[in-house]
Amino acid sequence: MALNWIPQGGEVLIQGASRGIGLQFVEQCLAQDRIARVWASCRDPARAQALQALAEAHPQRLRLLTLDVTEESTIQDAAAEVAAAQGRLHLVVNAAGLLHDRARRIRPEKRLEAVTPEALSALFQVNAAGPLLVARHFLPRLEHGYPAVFAAISARVGSIGDNRKGGWYAYRGSKAALNQFIRTLAVELERRAPAVTCVSLHPGTTDTDLSAPFQAWVPADQLFPPQRTVRQLLAVIDGLDASDSGGFFAWDGQPIPW
Numbered sequence: 001m002a003l004n005w006i007p008q009g010g011e012v013l014i015q016g017a018s019r020g021i022g023l024q025f026v027e028q029c030l031a032q033d034r035i036a037r038v039w040a041s042c043r044d045p046a047r048a049q050a051l052q053a054l055a056e057a058h059p060q061r062l063r064l065l066t067l068d069v070t071e072e073s074t075i076q077d078a079a080a081e082v083a084a085a086q087g088r089l090h091l092v093v094n095a096a097g098l099l100h101d102r103a104r105r106i107r108p109e110k111r112l113e114a115v116t117p118e119a120l121s122a123l124f125q126v127n128a129a130g131p132l133l134v135a136r137h138f139l140p141r142l143e144h145g146y147p148a149v150f151a152a153i154s155a156r157v158g159s160i161g162d163n164r165k166g167g168w169y170a171y172r173g174s175k176a177a178l179n180q181f182i183r184t185l186a187v188e189l190e191r192r193a194p195a196v197t198c199v200s201l202h203p204g205t206t207d208t209d210l211s212a213p214f215q216a217w218v219p220a221d222q223l224f225p226p227q228r229t230v231r232q233l234l235a236v237i238d239g240l241d242a243s244d245s246g247g248f249f250a251w252d253g254q255p256i257p258w
Helices: 020-030 049-057 072-084 117-142 169-192 212-217 226-238
Strands: 010-015 035-042 062-066 089-094 148-153 196-202 248-250
Touching: 010 020, 010 117, 020 035, 020 049, 020 089, 020 226, 035 049, 049 062, 062 072, 072 117, 089 117, 117 148, 117 169, 117 196, 148 169, 148 226, 169 196, 196 226
Parallel strands: 010 035, 010 089, 035 062, 089 148, 148 196, 196 248
Antiparallel strands: none
8 A cells, every 4th residue: 555646744534434444544544654644533533442542542643523424513513623723635535334223223125115214314314415515524625736535435236237136225325326426526626626536436345344234145255354445445546547536446446337
């Protein structure tokens, strides 16, 4: 992992950093000496023990932000905190996502009769609207004229062209919406901030809480530990150029059909 396109003293923001892929993004970015500051956000940093431990180990370089993508005021406040510190971001990764929630009885639907308004609302809010609002409020920190990347963690099941199995209505639909938002943002940024590249990324099936209930059907060689997933995604980010903006890419750098 290089990230050599980020200038010495650059800064990054990882949204959804309390665990899984987001937490690993924080760890691997902190391992890069050229990155002066990592901003890590989640709903409740005080309860994110692993993130707190990293903050104690890197008190000068890791800053924690409270950010809940379902509450726009927290996104605005987090962006204001970065701005107040004169932060210029070179990489923003939105890693937060929702597939299931036992407390709210949200689970992937196997058939049409299982679709509920509650699940549709929750998943579209977290998986699609949330990243777009993060882009809205943090874009000024990316508009500094130097190369910058806004990356949203999507999923292959959000591909309409690759949909062979059906089901998972709310998750598929929300990730497809996210992909459309990223594509639309890229069109605007081509005129407004051409140095900013924005992409959707499919991480592959990763050994996290999100995938845990479904891992029995995943071949062992296709279930990635978070460390490998993030190494692969950072390699994809490293290989991007301006022509890739608005694209949808898998963990191995291959484009995924819309």
